Amino acid sequence: MSLLLNSLGHETILGIAQAAGAIALCLAVVLLCRWFGVRAGREAAISLARGLMQMTVVGVVLALLLHGNVLIGLLILLIMAVAAAVTASSRLPEIPDALLLSFFAIASGAAVVIVAMLAMRALQSDVAILVPVGSMIIANAMNACAQAAERFKSEVTAHVGQIEAGLALGADPAATVAPFVQRAVYASLLPRLDMLKSLGLVWIPGVMAGMMVSGVNPLYAGIYQFVVVTMILASSGIAGLFITLLLRSRAFTPAAQLTLREQISTKRH
Amino acid sequence: MSKRQKLVRSSLERDSQGLVALQTKKLSRVVAGKVLVEDVSVEVRAGEVLAVVGPSGAGKSSFLRLLNRLDEPTGGTVLVNGHDYRTIAPKALRRRVGMVMQRPYLFPGTVAANIAFGPAQRGETLSAAEIALLLDRVRLSGYQDRDVISLSGGEAQRVGLARTIANGPEAFLLDEPTSALDELAARDVEELVSDIVHERGLTCVIVTHDRSQAIRLARRTMVLESGKMVAIGPTKEVMARVSTAE
Numbered sequence: 001m002s003l004l005l006n007s008l009g010h011e012t013i014l015g016i017a018q019a020a021g022a023i024a025l026c027l028a029v030v031l032l033c034r035w036f037g038v039r040a041g042r043e044a045a046i047s048l049a050r051g052l053m054q055m056t057v058v059g060v061v062l063a064l065l066l067h068g069n070v071l072i073g074l075l076i077l078l079i080m081a082v083a084a085a086v087t088a089s090s091r092l093p094e095i096p097d098a099l100l101l102s103f104f105a106i107a108s109g110a111a112v113v114i115v116a117m118l119a120m121r122a123l124q125s126d127v128a129i130l131v132p133v134g135s136m137i138i139a140n141a142m143n144a145c146a147q148a149a150e151r152f153k154s155e156v157t158a159h160v161g162q163i164e165a166g167l168a169l170g171a172d173p174a175a176t177v178a179p180f181v182q183r184a185v186y187a188s189l190l191p192r193l194d195m196l197k198s199l200g201l202v203w204i205p206g207v208m209a210g211m212m213v214s215g216v217n218p219l220y221a222g223i224y225q226f227v228v229v230t231m232i233l234a235s236s237g238i239a240g241l242f243i244t245l246l247l248r249s250r251a252f253t254p255a256a257q258l259t260l261r262e263q264i265s266t267k268r269h
Numbered sequence: 270m271s272k273r274q275k276l277v278r279s280s281l282e283r284d285s286q287g288l289v290a291l292q293t294k295k296l297s298r299v300v301a302g303k304v305l306v307e308d309v310s311v312e313v314r315a316g317e318v319l320a321v322v323g324p325s326g327a328g329k330s331s332f333l334r335l336l337n338r339l340d341e342p343t344g345g346t347v348l349v350n351g352h353d354y355r356t357i358a359p360k361a362l363r364r365r366v367g368m369v370m371q372r373p374y375l376f377p378g379t380v381a382a383n384i385a386f387g388p389a390q391r392g393e394t395l396s397a398a399e400i401a402l403l404l405d406r407v408r409l410s411g412y413q414d415r416d417v418i419s420l421s422g423g424e425a426q427r428v429g430l431a432r433t434i435a436n437g438p439e440a441f442l443l444d445e446p447t448s449a450l451d452e453l454a455a456r457d458v459e460e461l462v463s464d465i466v467h468e469r470g471l472t473c474v475i476v477t478h479d480r481s482q483a484i485r486l487a488r489r490t491m492v493l494e495s496g497k498m499v500a501i502g503p504t505k506e507v508m509a510r511v512s513t514a515e
Contacts (some may be wrong), residue, residue, distance in 0.1 A: 004317070020330070079361075094515065096286070124286065138489060161370065161372060161374040162374045164339055164370070164374070164388070165373070165374035165375075165376075166364055166376070166428075167339060167359075168337055168339060168368040168433075169364075169367075169386055169387040169432065169433070169436060170360040170363045170390050170391065171360075171386070171390045172360070172386055172390065173392065253341065255338060255355075255357040255359050256360070257338070257339055257340060257341055257359075258339075
């Protein structure tokens with residue numbers, strides 16, 4: 001409790017003032033948009049309120065657990081992965097077990113990368129470091145999962161005739177959707193590939209800036225940021241690939257019949 | 270009598286004596302409470318051409334998809350040469366019971382790659398000579414290297430036919446193969462279908478909304494309405510009965 005009280009010092013008050021300033025600027029932009037007929041006021045207000053509340057809770061939880069056990073850190077990441085799976089699976093209402101599939105894809109991508117980073121000592125087991133870096137990896141895995149799933153679903157539904165023509169010629173289901181699996185996984189990787197390409201040129205990520213402010217050698221800070229973004233790409237690749245392969249297996253029956261189209265149309269009607 | 274007429278006649282004689290190649294037993298499919306096909310029992314003899322007609326939404330295409338097991342029956346089954354088709358691996362079943370759809374749905378690439386697709390799924394490679402022969406058969410000699418994007422509707426449908434024949438099927442399921450074509454191309458494809466079916470002695474089920482096409486191609490016709498079989502018999506008799514009822 002003393003940790004929590006300590007954190008409510010001058011910096012907290014400054015943070016609240018800065019948040020108020022940021023909200024005021026956003027509200028001004030919302031009003032400007034409204035002037036041009038763009039009505040985003042309600043959604044912006046909800047998003048601002050949710051964002052502020054969620055980050056305040058995270059700050060409080062981290063303050064409480066700052067020097068906690070590694071297991072507590074892993075538990076927090078597990079909860080984050082579940083929340084990410086809930087978000088990603090909301091785009092797949094027609095797929096049975098979408099939540100489970102999304103969780104498996106996101107957790108696999110994040111777990112492989114976090115374990116690798118811990119093994120390489122690129123990540124420390126301190127909650128204060130493990131949770132923020134882990135959350136970045138989980139968030140990107142979630143985005144990759146949602147993007148791959150959405151792309152695969154739309155490719156399959158747009159090519160039902162071609163897929164069934166292949167099935168009618170005796171093709172394996174996997175062969176009939178192979179180009180769509182490739183496109184879906186690639187589409188999910190593209191934002192992360194662009195992120196890696198533009199690293200240092202278009203943006204200098206917050207972690208690097210934070211490390212430099214804390215007095216870390218800028219060269220190491222730069223290389224470390226590259227490691228983090230590369231690991232984000234790896235976790236996204238695993239999540240995107242796994243969710244696509246899992247969806248592919250759910251798109252057909254054991255008798256090689258395409259059911260994804262039917263699931264979508266049944267759900268819509 | 271022309272060569273074509275002789276082929277059709279010999280085929281008609283053969284199918285009156287043939288064994289049952291395809292048989293549906295109380296075949297049904299219901300999706301989300303909607304009846305698509307209901308208790309359809311029909312026999313198709315080896316080498317016979319059976320036409321399936323009926324109004325839009327009668328379940329004709331659904332019936333054909335069930336024969337190819339692209340959809341799963343919710344009731345009844347299909348026997349292929351006396352064997353329940355659920356005991357046959359789907360890949361093998363679909364090679365034996367080939368299907369030509371309303372639109373050809375060619376795969377991106379060349380005509381040759383499309384024709385070689387079916388055998389390639391079984392690890393077999395069609396030689397250039399075999400591909401050329403199949404293209405000759407559908408009157409598209411020299412089209413091997415053409416990109417499918419450059420084909421007309423009629424040409425694409427003929428490539429679709431050649432692609433299905435390349436699998437060496439015993440039975441042919443045709444889902445309104447000429448409905449998306451202009452009159453000239455439609456007649457051309459219809460003649461080609463008729464020739465191929467008769468010269469190879471293929472058992473054939475053709476869905477058509479064109480009654481005159483049914484009369485030209487099929488000896489027997491089945492009428493579907495709301496998923497149910499309401500009439501079956503010699504095509505001309507069935508058509509006369511349907512016309513009288515209307």
